[in-house]
Amino acid sequence: MRSPSRITSAAVAFAAALATLGLSACGSDGSDPAEVADASDFDAVVEAANKEGKLSLYTNLAIGYEEVIAEFNKEYPDIEVEAFVGKDADILARVEQEQMSNAAGADVVWVSSSQFFKAQGDGVLHELTELPSAALWDGSPYFHDTYMQVLQFPAVLEYNKNVTDPPTDYPDLLDPKYKGKIGTVDPTLTPNLVAFNNYLKEKYGADYLEKLGELGIKFYDSGPSIEAALQSGEIDVAAYASALGAENGIRSGAPVAYNPAPETPVTNASAGALQSADHPNAALVWMNWILSKEGQDAMVATQPEGVFVSTLDTEAKVYLLKPEELSPEEWPKVGAEQKKEMGGN
Structure with missing residues (x-):
């Protein structure tokens, strides 16, 4: 049986990476970055991207990323997307190592929290404002010039069918x-869980987490670990689960089901293109596609209704959790306090 996770140094490393990861704008071999076509001439960007022929995507979208890439390749078949899939802490540690060693690596980074992108100075991320699809996001709180919040991920009440x-x-x-x-x-591993737990306390009472702790709540290191525990019967219900993970389990024939959560609390993921990218034009083509209405609709359509919510959908009735409002120094401390409230060490 899968064992509940223990506190590790991952939260500390993640916080440090968010706060201190000062990326360079050099190419992977230490040379000047690859030449980027003028973003205002997007046909030239696409032509250059097709010549590059590859895109290195680092994403925490453990479930559904293959379908998203397949949709992208319907429009851009000449760009081969190679994906490194991992937890936020693993992705950021790998990016940091690549930057320090001038090794080939990420062109686009897609992680849960926008804190990584907010921490970067000038000359690290490509400007996105000249891309054709950027006009759709004028005035949107999800567009930040050098990065964007890609999709919204609803939380659900998932349970074993027994x-x-x-x-x-x-x-x-x-x-x-x-x-x-x-x-x-485990809320010490991601600011999204800290924001979610804050929501539970605000909505259902300051002692809600303590009451969960009195039931002997178990902690896991990721959404997939929660899914495995539910599917095996190690636990009956999840205090936090995503519609994406639940639907993946259902499609695989696992004995799980879920009910939509009231108010539909959602988190979102953020993405940006590194100026140090070996395939900078392909990175801009990818970013323009996920910014576009067609790209947003295509990503949403890869999953059953309600699993992905487009950040362009201003009519969506959701409660947006805002982990980015917690500073890189603050959220690990709050996460540790929350875990203690729930009886963890």
């Missing part, structure tokens, strides 16, 4: 029948 009368709202998780059979993602 549960009778499953939860439909977060207070239902406090039922004593779930004692020792409830899990969540």
Whole structure:
């Protein structure tokens, strides 16, 4: 059986990376960056991208990234996308190592929190404002000139099908029948969970996390670990689960189901293109595609309804969690406090 995770140094390393990762704008061999076509002449950018022929995408989208790449390649078949998929801390550590050693690596970085991008100075990320699709985002809180918040990921109430009368709202998780059979993602590992737990306390009471702790809640190191525990029956319900992970389990035939969470709390992922990219034009083509209405719609369409929510969808009725409002120094401390409230070490 999969064991609950313990506190590791990953949260500390992630926080340090967010706060101090000063990337250079050199190419992977230490030379000047590859030549970038004028973004205002997007046909020239596409032509240059096709000549580059590759794109290195670093993403935490462990489920669904292959479908997203396939949709991109329908429009840009001459750009081969190579994906490195991992947790935020792993991605940022790898980017830092590549920068320090001038090794070939990421062209585009896609991680959960915008803090990584906010921490970068001038000359690190490509400006996106001249891309054709940028005009769609005029005035949008999800567009930040050098990076954008890509998609929204709804949280759901997921459970193993052996549960009778499953939860439909977060207070239902406090039922004593779930004692020792409830899990969540360790909040010391990602600011998204810190923001989510803050939401639970604001919505359901300052002592909500303590009440979860009284039930012997178990901590896991990622969404996929939560999914594995639910599918095996190690836990019956998840205090935090994503619609994406739940749907993937259902498609694979796992004995899980879920109910939509009230208010539909959502987190989002952010993406940007590094100026040090070996394939800078391909990186800009990718960014323009995910900024476009066609790209947003195509990504949403890769999953069942409600799994991805477009950040262009101003009519979506969601409650946006804002992990970026927590500083890189603050969120690991708050996460540790939350875990302690829930009975963790």
